[in-house]
Amino acid sequence: MTLEIVLVVAGALFSIGLFGVLAxxxxxxxxxxxxxxxxxxxxxxxxxxxxxxxxxxxxxxGGITEAAVRSALTGHMFAVFVISIAAAETALALALxxxxxxxxxxxxxxxxxxxxx
Amino acid sequence: MSGAFDSGPIATLAxxxxxxxxxxxxxxxxxxxxxxxxxxxxxxxxxxxxxxxxIFNAEFIGVVQLLVYVGAIxxxxxxxxxxxxxxxxxxxxxxxxxxxxxxxxxxxxxxIFVAYNTEWTSIEEVTDAxxxxxxxxxxxxxxxxxxxxxxxxxxxxxxxxxGGALVDSSSHIGPALISDFILPFETLGLLLIxxxxxxxxxxxxxxxxxxx
Numbered sequence: 001m002t003l004e005i006v007l008v009v010a011g012a013l014f015s016i017g018l019f020g021v022l023a024x025x026x027x028x029x030x031x032x033x034x035x036x037x038x039x040x041x042x043x044x045x046x047x048x049x050x051x052x053x054x055x056x057x058x059x060x061x062g063g064i065t066e067a068a069v070r071s072a073l074t075g076h077m078f079a080v081f082v083i084s085i086a087a088a089e090t091a092l093a094l095a096l097x098x099x100x101x102x103x104x105x106x107x108x109x110x111x112x113x114x115x116x117x
Numbered sequence: 118m119s120g121a122f123d124s125g126p127i128a129t130l131a132x133x134x135x136x137x138x139x140x141x142x143x144x145x146x147x148x149x150x151x152x153x154x155x156x157x158x159x160x161x162x163x164x165x166x167x168x169x170x171x172i173f174n175a176e177f178i179g180v181v182q183l184l185v186y187v188g189a190i191x192x193x194x195x196x197x198x199x200x201x202x203x204x205x206x207x208x209x210x211x212x213x214x215x216x217x218x219x220x221x222x223x224x225x226x227x228x229i230f231v232a233y234n235t236e237w238t239s240i241e242e243v244t245d246a247x248x249x250x251x252x253x254x255x256x257x258x259x260x261x262x263x264x265x266x267x268x269x270x271x272x273x274x275x276x277x278x279x280g281g282a283l284v285d286s287s288s289h290i291g292p293a294l295i296s297d298f299i300l301p302f303e304t305l306g307l308l309l310i311x312x313x314x315x316x317x318x319x320x321x322x323x324x325x326x327x328x329x
Contacts, residue, residue, distance in 0.1 A: 001129040001172075003239075004232045009136045011228030013143055013162075015221040020147030022217035022233050023305060024305035029152060032159050036143050040167045040222045042178075048258040050173040050282050053238040057252070060245040065265035066258075070293045072240075077298055079170075079178045080290070083185050084305050088312035094197045094318035099158075102322075103193050103199050 014040030049075025139165030
């Protein structure tokens, strides 16, 4: 279990999500693929946090502080914020899908072209 | 001292099992024609990702993943799928699926190329006794430097030790949120309120509201 393997798994998850976003026609399926992409990014962030050395712990000239230890948590903080924003984004996106469905009686992504041209 | 999971063979095996669950479920999500089955596969994929977080000593993020993604977002999407009954050709892929597949494969190839051609630092390169003790949680506060507490190893014979993953990450997340990340944290609260109100505003039925 090395950082490279973790990044491959994260990249695979992101790529599968990208394929879904591009290839799916149903808006809800596109949102599901978007969630896969979020998770790919988060696996990479947590993997970096787990396997790489924070600069603050390598430079020991001024002594080690609790803040330096917390810098090993940067990926975790990234994940906390991304998960929160993704949850808000999903709720808002599904509200938009409902509004769109009520207006157009459709959830096909190609039907959302009223503002085209 | 190390956490429940370190880089032993059991952790590696668990990581590969969780990764396989995640990737296979993700492939089902993007190819399954029945959207209800796709939602179930999505929840399975989220569970696999949560397992990966637990293996990486990220217990707090793993629990949040289970609560928010498996518990809330999957249910929200399942509700949307069942509420919008128009599923006649829900699972069809668009005509540019080949281009999409090529884009995905190219992206994965570039990620693999970069991952294996970069010199990453390793947490095991941390050799300072106090830093290793900080990661392992076997330290005591020995003074202050500016606004921060200086720490030192409890038992001074950790010389020559090698760093491992941060143990007990959960107890560090709270202090980090209210010290280093206080501004983003408060902004996040504002964003959640705005998203809540925005979702309600977007979904409200104007005719029914005006008639009432």
